[in-house]
Amino acid sequence: MTRVLIVGAGHAGGRVAQHLVEGGFAGEIVLVGEEVHIPYERPALSKEFLLGKQDVAEFSLPVCEASEACRFERRVGRVTSVDPVERTVSTADGETIEWDRLVIATGADARRPPIPGNDLSHVHVLRTIDDALRLKSAITAAKNLVIIGAGVIGLEVASSARGHGVAICVIEPAERVMARILSPSASHWLAEQHRAAGTDLRLGRGVSEIHGDAVILDDGSVIAADTVLLATGAAPATAAFASVVAAGADGVPTDAHCRVEGHEHIYAVGDVALSSSPIYGRALRQETWRNAENQAQAVAQILLGGEEPYSELPWMWTDQLGHNIQVVGFCAGDREVVRGDPATGKACLFQLDGDRLVGAVLLGEGKQRKHVERLILDRVPVTDAQLGDPVQALKALA
């Protein structure tokens, strides 16, 4: 009986198991993860769940059940190493688990920058349900919340914490917010929204020390803080895979079929996977909901004998201060063309490289996502005038 061992029981790992069972996989599936919760999707943790508007059941995956052809087992545990020759993994409990096919789905862990005081009890990170529960209860009682990092998680938490009677300060070493994802003008627009909502946003500032009741910035200023969130990004969880991944790699490198380079029976999926992209001709590590969802399906299909490579245009959304912001592709390109007026909360910020669209930031314009994706993927030649004119339907251009 073939055994697929999935290490990591988050959104991606859970979906691989589910798709294998639904796809009629004949064999045994073992899903090992560190969390006691059944696999779940993470977007709500910084938003609806933190606000108490959704409970765990609403974003948990359906419970995976064995079928006649397929045995399924979920274990709670931490895998510490892999032996790719003997085809086993070892766990922190001293257990050895054998496998025929290994799927690495360990996701990413919150980064904890080496700031003195980063281990104090009022310092939080946010990756898991348990993190979110702790943070929620801290925010409820907090007077001064300091968020270190103005990325997606930091700004979503700043948005969610509003209305709880807490003063919010966001500190970001970069000169603009969500700099990894947004174009400069979109960053500027979003920063204005947060400032208008009352957030004390400090850009271009680092934190030199965290104390029990305050955070000390690199310019010496002291900011009162009874609750601190480290929202400084996530690092791929590769510690257990030193035997198959070169040191220093940003994730687990795979080919376009999600196979780990040099190991034809080992796959990687989700946030941890650094997968060769047929669209871009280079490796991408996508920390998005859609990547977890769709790459898991792709890997399950490949394990079931499918031949299709995995190909996904980057797409993410964030909901902040009543605005829905979506980013398709990359804010690379040589210029930006704006359709609509960001001041109204509805606009498309197109990123062009020559006469091709390479990305877009959609402010309250999610309905355009499909058309934007078509324009990018089909490499449709476009002009600034066409994109900038709201009368020209994108649907017609695509």
Add this chain to the structure above:
Amino acid sequence: MSVPWLDLGNLDDLMDGGECRGVVVDGHKLGIFVVDEEVFVIDDLCSHGNALLSDGDLDGYEIECPLHAGAFDVRSGKALCKPLTRDVRKYETRVEGGALLVRFERT
């Protein structure tokens, strides 16, 4: 007693040349969708997030939510893809003398 027909008004006036329109009846949001001159009414509030489907993109019988890209079939209210896990309600419709009637119980 069967659910009565509620008159939402003249269909052409409601749609004004568009294919999606949201209306509010007693605080309940209804989405009206026209595909090839056929009219469908489903709940306008997406079952996943706090978004109006009538603000979304209609492609054939598929309406895509503008927030998180979940899609529903306007003929049945059925959720067609992730991240949706729940369908939305579908309402019976008919057009009489240009007026759009929907089987909807007022509260």
